[in-house]
Amino acid sequence: MAQHFLLSSQAKTLNLLKIAKYTEKQAESYFRKLRWANTNGKPVCPRCGSLKHYDLKGRSVWKCKECHKQFSVTSGTLFAGHKLPLRTYLFAIALFSNEAKGMSALKLSRDLKVQYKTAFVLLHKIREALLETRDEETLMNGTCEIDGAYVNGYVRPENKKEDRIDRRLYENQNPKKRCIIVVRQRYGKGTEYVGSKRTLTFILKNENSKDIMKIANNIIEKGSEVHADESDAYNPLHAKYNMKRVNHSVEYYSEEGACSNQAESYFARFRRFQEGQIHKMDNLYLLNYANEMAYREDTRRMSNGEIFNDISEKCMKTLQSNEWTGYWQGNHRVSERLESAA
Ligand SMILES: [Zn+2]
Structure with a gap:
Protein backbone atom coordinates (compact mmCIF):
# COMPACT_ATOMS: atom_id res chain seq x y z
CA MET A 1 0.00 0.00 0.00
CA ARG A 134 -9.03 33.86 0.00
CA ASP A 135 -10.23 33.66 -3.58
CA GLU A 136 -13.90 34.61 -3.84
CA GLU A 137 -13.68 35.59 -7.50
CA THR A 138 -12.97 32.29 -9.28
CA LEU A 139 -16.22 30.39 -9.69
CA MET A 140 -16.44 26.76 -8.63
CA ASN A 141 -17.55 24.28 -11.27
CA GLY A 142 -17.61 20.54 -12.01
CA THR A 143 -18.93 18.76 -8.94
CA CYS A 144 -19.54 20.70 -5.74
CA GLU A 145 -21.01 19.98 -2.34
CA ILE A 146 -22.90 22.42 -0.16
CA ASP A 147 -23.98 21.89 3.42
CA GLY A 148 -24.60 23.74 6.66
CA ALA A 149 -23.94 23.03 10.33
CA TYR A 150 -25.03 24.90 13.42
CA VAL A 151 -22.57 26.21 16.01
CA ASN A 152 -22.78 28.17 19.27
CA GLY A 153 -26.36 27.01 19.76
CA TYR A 154 -25.98 25.08 22.98
CA VAL A 155 -28.55 25.76 25.67
CA ARG A 156 -27.68 24.27 29.03
CA PRO A 157 -30.62 22.33 30.50
CA GLU A 158 -31.77 23.43 33.95
CA ASN A 159 -30.80 21.21 36.85
CA LYS A 160 -34.34 20.22 37.83
CA LYS A 161 -36.60 18.52 35.35
CA GLU A 162 -39.58 20.75 36.13
CA ASP A 163 -37.50 23.85 35.25
CA ARG A 164 -36.41 22.54 31.86
CA ILE A 165 -37.70 24.11 28.69
CA ASP A 166 -38.34 22.66 25.25
CA ARG A 167 -35.04 23.47 23.57
CA ARG A 168 -36.42 22.63 20.14
CA LEU A 169 -38.73 25.65 20.14
CA TYR A 170 -37.49 28.74 18.31
CA GLU A 171 -38.09 31.09 21.26
CA ASN A 172 -35.99 28.90 23.54
CA GLN A 173 -32.99 28.73 21.26
CA ASN A 174 -29.70 30.43 21.95
CA PRO A 175 -29.68 33.80 20.11
CA LYS A 176 -25.98 33.27 19.40
CA LYS A 177 -26.68 30.18 17.29
CA ARG A 178 -25.18 30.51 13.80
CA CYS A 179 -24.99 28.32 10.73
CA ILE A 180 -21.72 27.73 8.89
CA ILE A 181 -22.31 27.03 5.20
CA VAL A 182 -19.51 25.19 3.46
CA VAL A 183 -19.13 24.86 -0.31
CA ARG A 184 -16.51 22.45 -1.62
CA GLN A 185 -15.45 21.74 -5.17
CA ARG A 186 -14.33 18.17 -5.77
CA TYR A 187 -11.37 17.16 -7.89
CA GLY A 188 -12.53 16.15 -11.36
CA LYS A 189 -12.67 12.50 -12.36
CA GLY A 190 -9.41 11.19 -13.78
CA THR A 191 -7.24 13.67 -11.89
CA GLU A 192 -4.45 12.53 -9.62
CA TYR A 193 -6.35 13.38 -6.46
CA VAL A 194 -9.67 12.49 -4.91
CA GLY A 195 -11.75 14.49 -2.47
CA SER A 196 -12.07 18.19 -2.35
CA LYS A 197 -9.97 20.79 -4.08
CA ARG A 198 -11.29 24.11 -2.89
CA THR A 199 -13.39 25.16 0.08
CA LEU A 200 -15.29 28.33 0.95
CA THR A 201 -17.25 29.05 4.11
CA PHE A 202 -19.96 31.56 4.96
CA ILE A 203 -21.89 32.42 8.12
CA LEU A 204 -25.68 32.66 8.24
CA LYS A 205 -28.13 33.13 11.07
CA ASN A 206 -29.95 30.04 9.83
CA GLU A 207 -29.97 27.61 6.92
CA ASN A 208 -32.47 29.40 4.66
CA SER A 209 -33.05 29.18 0.92
CA LYS A 210 -32.72 32.90 0.17
CA ASP A 211 -29.22 33.25 1.62
CA ILE A 212 -28.12 29.89 0.25
CA MET A 213 -29.23 30.86 -3.25
CA LYS A 214 -27.23 34.07 -2.95
CA ILE A 215 -24.09 32.17 -1.91
CA ALA A 216 -24.52 29.65 -4.74
CA ASN A 217 -25.11 32.42 -7.30
CA ASN A 218 -21.93 34.16 -6.23
CA ILE A 219 -19.58 31.22 -6.30
CA ILE A 220 -20.93 28.20 -8.20
CA GLU A 221 -21.01 28.24 -11.98
CA LYS A 222 -24.42 27.64 -13.57
CA GLY A 223 -25.00 24.03 -14.66
CA SER A 224 -22.49 22.53 -12.17
CA GLU A 225 -23.37 19.31 -10.39
CA VAL A 226 -24.25 20.20 -6.79
CA HIS A 227 -24.67 17.69 -3.99
CA ALA A 228 -26.77 18.64 -0.97
CA ASP A 229 -28.79 16.94 1.74
CA GLU A 230 -32.59 16.82 1.94
CA SER A 231 -33.04 20.19 3.70
CA ASP A 232 -35.67 22.38 1.99
CA ALA A 233 -33.22 25.28 2.01
CA TYR A 234 -31.45 23.76 -1.02
CA ASN A 235 -34.60 23.26 -3.15
CA PRO A 236 -34.30 26.51 -5.16
CA LEU A 237 -30.86 25.39 -6.38
CA HIS A 238 -32.59 22.91 -8.75
CA ALA A 239 -33.40 25.81 -11.07
CA LYS A 240 -29.77 26.54 -11.83
CA TYR A 241 -27.77 23.41 -11.06
CA ASN A 242 -27.77 19.70 -11.69
CA MET A 243 -28.75 18.74 -8.15
CA LYS A 244 -28.02 15.44 -6.41
CA ARG A 245 -29.79 15.02 -3.08
CA VAL A 246 -29.10 12.58 -0.29
CA ASN A 247 -31.42 11.93 2.62
CA HIS A 248 -29.17 11.38 5.62
CA SER A 249 -31.90 9.89 7.78
CA VAL A 250 -32.10 7.04 5.24
CA GLU A 251 -28.67 6.69 3.66
CA TYR A 252 -25.24 8.31 3.31
CA TYR A 253 -24.95 7.67 -0.44
CA SER A 254 -28.03 7.89 -2.61
CA GLU A 255 -28.54 5.46 -5.49
CA GLU A 256 -27.49 8.06 -8.05
CA GLY A 257 -24.29 8.68 -6.12
CA ALA A 258 -25.23 11.80 -4.18
CA CYS A 259 -23.27 12.39 -1.00
CA SER A 260 -21.95 15.27 1.05
CA ASN A 261 -18.97 13.46 2.54
CA GLN A 262 -16.55 16.26 1.70
CA ALA A 263 -18.71 18.77 3.51
CA GLU A 264 -18.98 16.35 6.45
CA SER A 265 -15.23 15.95 6.56
CA TYR A 266 -14.83 19.72 6.73
CA PHE A 267 -17.26 19.89 9.66
CA ALA A 268 -15.47 17.03 11.42
CA ARG A 269 -12.24 19.03 11.37
CA PHE A 270 -14.07 22.22 12.41
CA ARG A 271 -15.72 20.52 15.42
CA ARG A 272 -12.39 19.14 16.60
CA PHE A 273 -10.91 22.62 16.30
CA GLN A 274 -13.75 24.15 18.29
CA GLU A 275 -14.04 21.48 20.94
CA GLY A 276 -10.37 20.63 21.25
CA GLN A 277 -8.62 23.96 20.86
CA ILE A 278 -10.70 27.11 20.91
CA HIS A 279 -13.72 26.20 23.09
CA LYS A 280 -15.33 29.65 22.96
CA MET A 281 -15.77 31.12 19.50
CA ASP A 282 -17.05 34.66 19.38
CA ASN A 283 -19.52 35.13 16.53
CA LEU A 284 -17.67 38.31 15.54
CA TYR A 285 -14.78 36.15 14.37
CA LEU A 286 -16.63 32.98 13.45
CA LEU A 287 -15.94 33.45 9.74
CA ASN A 288 -12.20 33.68 10.45
CA TYR A 289 -12.28 30.45 12.45
CA ALA A 290 -14.37 28.70 9.81
CA ASN A 291 -12.06 29.88 7.05
CA GLU A 292 -8.96 28.70 8.92
CA MET A 293 -10.31 25.14 8.80
CA ALA A 294 -11.17 25.57 5.12
CA TYR A 295 -7.56 26.60 4.51
CA ARG A 296 -6.26 23.60 6.43
CA GLU A 297 -8.50 21.26 4.44
CA ASP A 298 -7.38 22.75 1.15
CA THR A 299 -3.68 22.58 2.00
CA ARG A 300 -3.77 19.06 3.41
CA ARG A 301 -1.67 17.74 0.54
CA MET A 302 0.95 20.48 0.70
CA SER A 303 4.18 20.00 2.64
CA ASN A 304 4.45 21.97 5.87
CA GLY A 305 7.30 23.99 4.35
CA GLU A 306 5.01 25.10 1.51
CA ILE A 307 2.22 25.94 3.98
CA PHE A 308 4.66 27.98 6.07
CA ASN A 309 5.81 29.97 3.01
CA ASP A 310 2.26 30.44 1.85
CA ILE A 311 0.99 31.75 5.20
CA SER A 312 4.02 34.03 5.64
CA GLU A 313 3.43 35.47 2.19
CA LYS A 314 -0.27 36.00 2.89
CA CYS A 315 0.64 37.86 6.10
CA MET A 316 2.96 40.16 4.14
CA LYS A 317 0.31 40.77 1.46
ZN1 LIG B 1 8.00 57.12 -1.00
Missing part, protein backbone atom coordinates in the same frame (compact mmCIF):
# COMPACT_ATOMS: atom_id res chain seq x y z
CA ALA A 2 1.23 3.47 -0.83
CA GLN A 3 2.50 5.44 2.11
CA HIS A 4 0.19 8.15 3.41
CA PHE A 5 1.33 11.55 2.15
CA LEU A 6 1.65 13.09 5.60
CA LEU A 7 3.99 10.28 6.66
CA SER A 8 6.30 10.74 3.69
CA SER A 9 9.45 12.82 3.82
CA GLN A 10 8.10 15.14 1.08
CA ALA A 11 5.43 16.31 3.53
CA LYS A 12 7.97 17.37 6.14
CA THR A 13 10.04 20.16 4.68
CA LEU A 14 9.74 22.65 7.53
CA ASN A 15 12.53 22.66 10.09
CA LEU A 16 11.26 24.23 13.30
CA LEU A 17 14.68 24.05 14.94
CA LYS A 18 16.20 26.00 12.10
CA ILE A 19 13.51 28.68 12.25
CA ALA A 20 13.84 28.94 16.02
CA LYS A 21 17.52 29.74 15.51
CA TYR A 22 16.89 32.51 12.97
CA THR A 23 18.43 35.85 13.84
CA GLU A 24 16.39 39.04 13.55
CA LYS A 25 18.28 39.87 10.33
CA GLN A 26 17.46 36.49 8.78
CA ALA A 27 13.80 36.80 9.71
CA GLU A 28 13.68 40.27 8.22
CA SER A 29 15.35 39.17 5.02
CA TYR A 30 12.84 36.30 4.70
CA PHE A 31 9.90 38.70 5.08
CA ARG A 32 11.52 41.16 2.65
CA LYS A 33 11.78 38.53 -0.07
CA LEU A 34 8.08 37.72 0.34
CA ARG A 35 6.91 41.29 0.53
CA TRP A 36 9.09 42.64 -2.29
CA ALA A 37 9.30 39.51 -4.44
CA ASN A 38 9.61 41.53 -7.68
CA THR A 39 12.75 43.31 -6.52
CA ASN A 40 14.19 40.24 -4.78
CA GLY A 41 13.76 41.82 -1.37
CA LYS A 42 14.96 45.32 -2.22
CA PRO A 43 12.79 47.81 -0.31
CA VAL A 44 10.00 49.55 -2.22
CA CYS A 45 8.36 52.55 -0.59
CA PRO A 46 4.81 51.47 0.34
CA ARG A 47 3.60 55.04 -0.05
CA CYS A 48 4.88 56.11 -3.46
CA GLY A 49 6.47 52.94 -4.88
CA SER A 50 9.94 54.45 -5.18
CA LEU A 51 13.01 52.23 -5.09
CA LYS A 52 15.29 55.05 -3.93
CA HIS A 53 15.86 55.32 -0.22
CA TYR A 54 18.34 56.16 2.52
CA ASP A 55 19.41 53.44 4.92
CA LEU A 56 18.95 54.59 8.47
CA LYS A 57 21.95 53.39 10.43
CA GLY A 58 21.53 50.63 12.94
CA ARG A 59 17.83 50.18 12.30
CA SER A 60 15.86 48.18 9.78
CA VAL A 61 14.09 51.31 8.63
CA TRP A 62 14.47 53.14 5.33
CA LYS A 63 13.67 56.69 4.37
CA CYS A 64 12.19 57.24 0.92
CA LYS A 65 14.16 59.69 -1.26
CA GLU A 66 11.00 60.72 -3.10
CA CYS A 67 8.35 61.19 -0.43
CA HIS A 68 10.67 61.30 2.61
CA LYS A 69 8.53 58.86 4.59
CA GLN A 70 10.19 56.27 6.77
CA PHE A 71 9.16 52.67 6.38
CA SER A 72 10.09 49.14 7.46
CA VAL A 73 9.36 45.70 6.03
CA THR A 74 6.08 45.56 7.92
CA SER A 75 4.83 49.11 7.24
CA GLY A 76 1.27 49.02 5.98
CA THR A 77 0.93 45.26 6.56
CA LEU A 78 -0.85 43.25 9.21
CA PHE A 79 2.33 43.29 11.34
CA ALA A 80 2.77 47.06 11.17
CA GLY A 81 3.95 48.64 14.41
CA HIS A 82 4.96 45.24 15.72
CA LYS A 83 6.36 45.08 19.22
CA LEU A 84 7.68 41.55 19.15
CA PRO A 85 10.81 40.74 17.15
CA LEU A 86 10.16 39.57 13.60
CA ARG A 87 11.76 36.22 14.40
CA THR A 88 8.99 35.63 16.95
CA TYR A 89 6.34 36.20 14.26
CA LEU A 90 8.12 33.84 11.94
CA PHE A 91 8.34 31.16 14.61
CA ALA A 92 4.64 31.65 15.43
CA ILE A 93 3.73 31.12 11.77
CA ALA A 94 5.83 27.95 11.73
CA LEU A 95 4.03 26.59 14.79
CA PHE A 96 0.67 27.58 13.32
CA SER A 97 1.49 25.79 10.04
CA ASN A 98 2.02 22.48 11.82
CA GLU A 99 -1.30 22.40 13.67
CA ALA A 100 -3.74 20.25 11.70
CA LYS A 101 -6.67 21.06 13.98
CA GLY A 102 -5.75 24.64 14.77
CA MET A 103 -4.04 26.16 17.75
CA SER A 104 -5.20 27.77 20.97
CA ALA A 105 -3.91 31.15 22.15
CA LEU A 106 -2.97 29.58 25.48
CA LYS A 107 -0.63 27.13 23.78
CA LEU A 108 0.96 29.81 21.62
CA SER A 109 1.45 32.07 24.64
CA ARG A 110 3.32 29.22 26.34
CA ASP A 111 5.36 28.36 23.25
CA LEU A 112 6.46 31.95 22.72
CA LYS A 113 6.47 32.95 26.39
CA VAL A 114 4.31 35.97 25.65
CA GLN A 115 1.10 37.19 27.28
CA TYR A 116 -2.14 35.41 26.41
CA LYS A 117 -3.49 38.63 24.88
CA THR A 118 -0.48 38.93 22.60
CA ALA A 119 -0.86 35.35 21.40
CA PHE A 120 -4.61 35.83 20.89
CA VAL A 121 -4.10 38.84 18.63
CA LEU A 122 -1.20 37.22 16.77
CA LEU A 123 -3.29 34.15 15.93
CA HIS A 124 -6.14 36.37 14.79
CA LYS A 125 -3.81 38.35 12.56
CA ILE A 126 -2.77 35.13 10.83
CA ARG A 127 -6.43 34.13 10.46
CA GLU A 128 -7.21 37.57 9.06
CA ALA A 129 -4.49 37.10 6.45
CA LEU A 130 -5.97 33.73 5.45
CA LEU A 131 -9.42 35.26 5.10
CA GLU A 132 -8.39 38.46 3.34
CA THR A 133 -6.43 36.55 0.70
CA THR A 318 -2.48 41.64 3.90
CA LEU A 319 -2.94 45.29 4.64
CA GLN A 320 -2.94 46.70 8.12
CA SER A 321 -6.30 46.19 9.79
CA ASN A 322 -7.86 48.51 12.32
CA GLU A 323 -9.49 45.56 13.94
CA TRP A 324 -6.22 43.98 15.02
CA THR A 325 -3.92 46.94 15.45
CA GLY A 326 -4.52 48.14 18.98
CA TYR A 327 -7.09 45.43 19.70
CA TRP A 328 -6.54 45.63 23.45
CA GLN A 329 -6.68 49.41 23.30
CA GLY A 330 -10.24 49.13 22.08
CA ASN A 331 -10.04 48.71 18.29
CA HIS A 332 -12.54 45.94 17.67
CA ARG A 333 -14.60 44.56 14.89
CA VAL A 334 -18.06 45.92 15.53
CA SER A 335 -20.30 43.68 13.49
CA GLU A 336 -20.39 40.05 12.45
CA ARG A 337 -19.47 39.04 8.94
CA LEU A 338 -22.75 37.49 7.93
CA GLU A 339 -23.63 36.48 4.41
CA SER A 340 -27.23 37.54 4.05
CA ALA A 341 -29.37 38.24 1.04
CA ALA A 342 -30.79 41.76 1.23
